[in-house]
Amino acid sequence: MPPEQTTVAIVGAGPAGLLLARLLHNAGVDCVVLESRDRAYVERRQRAGILEQATVDALRAAGAGERLDREGIPHDGIELRFGGRSHRVDFPSLAGGRRVMVYAQTEVVKDLIALQLADGGPLLFDTEVREVTGADTERPVVRYVHEGRERSLSCSYVVGCDGFHGVVKQAIPEAVRSTYERVYPYSWLGALAEAPPVYDELIYAHSSRGFALASMRSPTVSRLYLQVPNGTDPAEWPDERIWDELDARFALDAEPGWKLERGPVTAKSVLPMRSHVTEPMRHGRVLLAGDAAHIVPPTGAKGLNLAAADVIVLARALAEWHSTGSTERLDAYSDTCLRRVWRAEHFSYFMTTTLHADPAQSAFDTRLQLAQLERVATSPHAAAELAENYTGLPIRS
Structure with missing residues (x-):
């Protein structure tokens, strides 16, 4: 009982x-x-x-x-991709040895x-x-x-x-x-795929096509996200379209042939922000x-x-x-x-606001986003601020 x-x-x-x-x-x-x-x-x-x-x-x-x-x-950092370039944020060196775990x-x-x-x-x-x-x-x-x-x-x-x-x-x-x-004017299309990640750490991508994130659940399972309009129906996104869009948003000028490892998508869902x-x-x-x-x-x-x-x-x-x-x-x-x-x-x-493309934003707004990402890539102080918050602040009670 x-x-x-x-x-x-x-x-x-x-x-x-x-x-x-x-x-x-x-x-x-x-x-x-x-x-x-x-x-x-x-x-x-x-x-x-x-x-x-x-x-x-x-x-x-x-x-x-x-x-x-x-x-x-264990993950010791994340990768930021923007403007066709890549920059890694190293957590332990910037956040007092802290890291995150997938x-x-x-x-x-x-x-x-x-x-x-x-x-x-x-x-x-x-x-x-x-x-x-x-x-x-x-x-x-x-x-x-x-x-x-x-x-x-x-x-x-x-x-x-x-x-x-x-x-x-x-x-x-x-x-x-x-x-x-605050309700954001976009959502995430999340895809769980039976595909081994071809990256060691999470990749956060800013692109003119919208935000993308490459994550993982295990050495054989990828967790992937695409920025999509609010109200998107996952059925509108067959597997091939998801993979093609991910490759386009993660594209690098220095590695034109870089692509994700593809596999069957086992689950799709849309997450409002x-x-x-x-x-x-x-x-x-x-x-x-x-x-x-x-x-x-x-x-x-x-x-x-x-x-x-x-x-x-x-x-x-x-x-x-x-x-x-x-x-x-x-x-x-x-x-x-x-x-x-x-x-x-x-x-x-x-x-969120630095990496996503608001449907109503101007070219000026986009340049501001890129300027902020450039600062993270070039300033140890800006990178440390991101790393300290991402790995988590001390829990005080």
């Missing part, structure tokens, strides 16, 4: 909710995780694939580092689910959370449906890790909630983390890492409250996280 009481109710079994559950388990704080989808859906949900050093360190400390260290692909969100989730089911608290899939009540009381209640029955879970704190459209956010009254948003922040991230006994509180465009690889930073800060705060009764860190949770969130929002906005 699902429990009727717990210390922390976590809504959402994505990376944020699962990592928080593991960190709380290790700190001796009991929790229950409620997830609306089934396990198979959660484990195949394609999202981010770039982990900052701090995220990698947190997964290792949580006990989820064995397969990550065996199968993850390891898909699907694999992070699988590792954390396995740990939670092995020795963690209850993890309930196929569970629809209907509402959260009593945010201003000492025992808020989560009302949900599991296996066809309506149930309730009383707890000390509720954490919403249930995404942008989640239910938990609605427990924070609109009168105290502020939202800030938006920046969004909800403030505050806490009201009473209800707290938000990850996409429930903020969205970033994927250009800066910040989404999963921001979610991880949120729950690392929150786990420390909840562990302190549980062991000492002090709410000092919990009271500071929203302000602490939002400082990092807005820094990441700015970096993601910079990467």
